[in-house]
Amino acid sequence: MRTCGATPGGPSLDGIDIKTQSVIQGAVLSTSTNDGVPNGSAITNAHVRLLDSSGEFTAEVPTNQDGQFRFFAAPGAWTLVVLAPGARKEINVVATKGIPLDLVIELS
Numbered sequence: 001m002r003t004c005g006a007t008p009g010g011p012s013l014d015g016i017d018i019k020t021q022s023v024i025q026g027a028v029l030s031t032s033t034n035d036g037v038p039n040g041s042a043i044t045n046a047h048v049r050l051l052d053s054s055g056e057f058t059a060e061v062p063t064n065q066d067g068q069f070r071f072f073a074a075p076g077a078w079t080l081v082v083l084a085p086g087a088r089k090e091i092n093v094v095a096t097k098g099i100p101l102d103l104v105i106e107l108s
Contacts, residue, residue, distance in 0.1 A: 009102040011068045022095035024050070025070035026103030028063050028082055042067025043107060046084035053077040082107065 010025025028043045048069040050059045053076060061069050073095045080103075082089045087107040095101060 009068075009104055010070050010100075011064070011066075013100060018100055019098045021100075022073050022075045022097045023070065023100040024073050024078060024080070024093055024095050024103075025068065025100065026105055027067045028069070028084065028105045028107060029067055031106045031108045043084050046082055046107075049081040049083070051079040051081060053079075055079065080105075 009027055010023075013023065016023070028046045028048070030041050030043050042063070042065070044063055044065055044067055046063045046067070047060055048063065048071075049057060050071050050073060052058050058073070058078075059071060061071065063069050075095050075097045078093050078095055080091045080093060082091070082105050084107055089105060089107055091103070091105065093101055093103070
C-alpha cells in the first residue's frame, strides 16, 4: 500500500495514560484507483460512528486531516461504522483497558 505520508493508524498517544483508558483509534485510507485520490491517501471527509454491543449509537467523530480518529470507550465489544462519500464499512472490535486498539481502515 502506498501512503500519503501520514502516520499509519491513529493519532499519537503521547500524554495519555493508556493504563487507565480503553482507546479505539485509527486512520481511514482510500484504496480506490478511480476516485482521483492516490491509493493509500487519508480520507479527510469521513465520519466514524461508535455503536455499543446492542447496535445503539454512542458517538461519532470526523476524521482529521490525516484521516485519523479516536474514541475513549468502555472495555468490551463495539462496532465501528465508517462513512465516507460513496463508501460504508462496519468493523467489530473489542476495546481493552490498557491496550490501545490502533486500526488502519481501507475504503475503496
